[in-house]
Amino acid sequence: MPHMQRREFDIVLFGATGFTGELVARYLATRGPEDLRFAIAGRSREKLREVRERLAALRPELASLEMITASVERPESLRAMAERARVIITTVGPYVRYGEPVVRAALEAGADYVDITGEPEFVDRVIRTYDARAREAKIRIVNCCGFDSIPHDLGAYFTVKQLPSDRPITVEAFVRFQGQISGGTWHSAIGAFSELRRTREASKPPAPTTGRKVSLVERPLRRGPYGTEWALLMPTIDPQVVLRSAAALEDYGPDFRYGHYLHVRTTTKLLAVTAGVGAAVALAQFGPTRRAILKWKVPGEGPSEEERAKGAFEVTFVGEAEGGPKVETRFAGGDPGYTETAKMLAESALCLARDAEKLPPRYGVLTPAAAMGDALLERLTAAGLVIERVS
Ligand SMILES: NC(=O)c1ccc[n+]([C@@H]2O[C@H](COP(=O)([O-])OP(=O)(O)OC[C@H]3O[C@@H](n4cnc5c(N)ncnc54)[C@H](OP(=O)(O)O)[C@@H]3O)[C@@H](O)[C@H]2O)c1
Incomplete structure (x- = not known):
């Protein structure tokens, strides 16, 4: 301007x-x-x-x-x-x-x-x-x-560009990451967990502006892209962002579906993640327990340079146009959070x-x-x- x-x-x-x-x-x-x-x-x-x-x-x-x-x-x-x-x-x-x-x-x-x-x-x-x-x-x-939500939003955008845009398209994203979180992230996450109803309400798919139908693939748990591992539905803000892009832009086909999963290699890890997130959500519901867990991490602090150097993420996208073809893409980098x-x-x-x-x-x-x-x-x-x- x-x-x-x-x-x-x-x-x-x-x-x-x-x-x-x-x-x-x-x-x-x-x-x-x-x-x-x-x-x-x-x-x-x-x-x-x-x-x-x-x-x-x-x-x-x-x-x-x-x-x-x-x-x-x-x-x-x-x-x-x-x-x-x-x-x-x-x-x-x-x-x-x-x-x-x-x-x-x-x-x-x-x-x-x-x-x-x-x-x-x-x-x-x-x-x-x-x-x-x-x-x-x-x-x-x-x-x-x-990390919320560029890899997923730009990765889905890149994936649909590999597919014909005149047929319905489904993209599924399988997210893997390792890294520690800061006090600021912890406080924001616990705040969102404590208002779960409002968070869920706000996460509804957007009304499309292009006439295209956009929706979520709603399978809570499935096998991962290579058949042996687990994929757990991840109700973060990312699907909402991807669907808003799909509702606004060309290239996403006449009908677009998106699935967003945490990609977990072993059943033990799957159980640990589910228990950890479940416990944090439960403790965030009540004032005294919420205040107690907020103290675990202090705003202003975060992982050290050495800790960040060990972090990494990879999002695998499997995209398919109805009747083919099917493509696989990836968006990867170092320490995701910081x-x-x-x-x-x-x-x-x-x-x-x-x-x-x-x-x-x-x-x-x-x-x-x-x-x-x-x-x-x-x-x-x-x-x-x-x-x-x-x-
Ligand atoms: N989406 C993602 O991938 C991602 C990744 C990382 C972080 N985040 C988000 O980014 C946010 C920041 O995280 P962080 O770890 O950097 O937090 P942080 O270290 O606690 O930093 C918060 C900043 O906000 C400032 N601040 C707080 N209240 C203020 C006010 N009333 N007026 C002006 N400034 C104020 C603080 O100033 P002082 O220094 O003066 O206290 C500080 O500069 C969090 O919401 C976190 O969830 C998102």
Whole structure:
């Protein structure tokens, strides 16, 4: 948009003092283009100064990096921050608690917006409240630009592109990952578990806008793609995001079905995962037990560099057009929750800020695939994520 060309910064990163926020700042500092104009923002000037010092140790010229003080409790500070940016990144979560004022500020200031929420209730609220206004203002509000839900959304998008689009298509995704979680993620997840009814309500498939029927493959448990392992239905936000893309974009066939599974190699692991998640959901239902388990992980903390180096993920997609053909693709990378999430989020913001001529003329509250599609696939591949057709 012409008015956005004149912004002081390409990107302002709100939440730079948090665990994931600082990883995003480091990514922009070390992997962003030389001439990138970015600023870090947060509620504590002291903490921002500490982050800036650590960034300057990586690149000395960042000793003068602009710091913007803004807080969710002061909407005028968010608005002033957003007015200086082409794109706002926010890593301030839980989003259901802190997210909405940032979306509103971006929209009112005419800045594009990306986040890494995985909270269905928040995304549902953002769509209902801001989609029409964002379309009208020609702003892109793109939630879920982390491990939730870029590998699944862009992976399904890549998979349907390998298939004929004039026949019904089914895509099933089998997700494997290992890695530890941060305090911020733990608090957001327990918050979502404690509001299970609202989370479920918010996860319903979207109404299609293209006349295409989109639906979920609802098999709670089945064998994995290679026949011997297990695939357990994973009720995360990802299926909702994939179906929103399918409802909005070409290439997904006249009828599109999507299945989303955790891919588990052994029965013992299957039982351990089911028991672990079941226990966390049960304990999140009651105030005293919820408060007790929230203390297990402290906001601001997360896995160390060595722990992150051991993390990895792989999503196998099996896509089939009615009557054939059938294809297998994969989307894989390192530590899903933080190293790769920081990369995916930063590349999404760079894509919105720098790839204007490659982006589809689509506005409103969008999925990553609908907002950035091929331009983002190209960036993520160049950044080292593996997105390929296997057969
Ligand atoms: N989807 C994914 O794949 C994915 C992956 C990773 C994280 N996440 C999500 O990202 C979010 C952040 O996670 P994290 O581990 O980085 O959390 P964190 O370390 O606790 O960081 C939270 C950030 O929010 C800031 N903040 C909190 N309240 C604020 C307020 N009122 N005004 C301004 N800033 C405020 C904190 O500032 P202070 O430093 O001043 O406290 C901090 O910068 C969580 O919701 C998590 O679930 C999602």
